[in-house]
Amino acid sequence: MKKKRKPVFATIILCMLIAGILVPAATLFIWIFTERWTWPELIPQVFSKRAVLEVTGRKRELLQILGSSILISGVTAALSGVIGLMTARALTLYCFPGKRLVYFFTILPFMVPATVFAMGIQVTFIKMGLNNRISGVIIAHLISSLPYAVRLIMEGTQAVGNRLEEQARVLGASPFQALYKVSLPVLMPVILPAISMSYVVSFSQYFLTLMIGGGKVKTFTIIMVPYLQSGNRNIASIYSGIFLGVTLAVFALLEGAAGRWLKRGGGEFYTSE
Template sequence: MRWVRENAVVLAGCAALVYLLLPNLVILLFSFNKPAGRFNYSWQAFSADAWTDPCGVADMCGSLRLSLRIAILATLLTTVFGTLAAFALARYRFRGRSTANALIFLPMAMPEVVMAASLGTLFLNMRVQFGFVTILIAHVMFCLSFVVVAVKARVMSMDPRLEEAARDLYAGPFQTFLRVTLPLAAPGIAAGALLSFALSFDDFIITQFNAGPSTVTFPMFVWGAAQRGVPVQVNVIGSAMFVLAVALVVCGQFVTNRRRKS
């Protein structure tokens, strides 16, 4: 009992981590299942057919490609605009700065359906045709706050004396930013970009309100397929995304540890 008391925090953290990862492991396990009917809810027999033919379901890979396109473009746009906004809010004093800081948190604090309905109403009033562009704009507006918060936290923790030392060594503004500021802010920028990609790829509510009748992303496809029976290929795509995300995190941690040692 003494050992349990001394390691209670570690044990609680491990239990929470197992609880969070267990659904992903179940999805991975059932991606090798061969269900007898339409529903992949009970284990029947081991089969790797879904992994050998992940696009065996009609329109699924098309919706997956659309979601990846939107997520990549939204990530690029939000990373650029969010990084610029984070540097402006963290480094400069200007009129309306406190108001801008408060407004940045609104998309994170308000229910997602409120922003989805508001953007949908805006596009309707402007007579904009719903489709790829409206989804992209909506995802950028939703993910921007998360990137700003992540990058701003990193920028505010940076030591300004390092940049001052670079200027004392006759480095110009561009050289200082490229060789000192940007590498120091890179972890925050990368975290914001990964979070933006995950939120955009996984989003359903905002996409549902701002998608056209012929525009179906991967979350919308899964929602529609769930009414008739989710195919095993959905588990394959989910498992592949999970493994890819874990691999990226592990590689990033490995690179960070090597840099610290060097």
């Protein structure tokens, strides 16, 4: 029998995608140790450890800000998962007055530009006393990240439905037991990606954090973006590398958790026979 050959076009596209990821990552790493790299030279003219020494000299402050960012984004992601699950189940499994209006509100943050949203919500938060507070920043991040969680979990809820819960209720389970022991394990492969997406959306917020936090609530993007805008590529590359590493670590952690749920039999609705 003849072996099936992979389409040449698909191989070329795959190689281009891999190069599109690896080449910028390699360039980012080179710029960490580059002091001077002018066009059209292919190799940097001057290498230096200046940026590395400058950043490591402020490692205590950097770790504190990084920990604060992870805490804010983690709380935002957890709240997005819980509220997104309840909202997705309500919109998918139940009929109630104003259902279409609620669904419209869940996608409204997608349609409103971030600048307009930040300027408008800042006035409201000042009146409510939430400006310049971590709680206000978390609520603002939650509004921005929640639509992603709702949409992702809705897809899984539509696939699963409520058949298993009804069978559990018939066998004597309480509503909470049916949700906790039946639906949640099955929905976990979509809940975890929803949480990770919410985390990334929160972790990458700059303008919204600056407006609501007022400069008093410092996150990682608050110190990273000014270096990106100022043209200081050495330090900007270090911060960008840290940002990329933290994001990949969160994705790997949650993807690993989702994989464990699938191995335990919680993802039959998302795999084909």
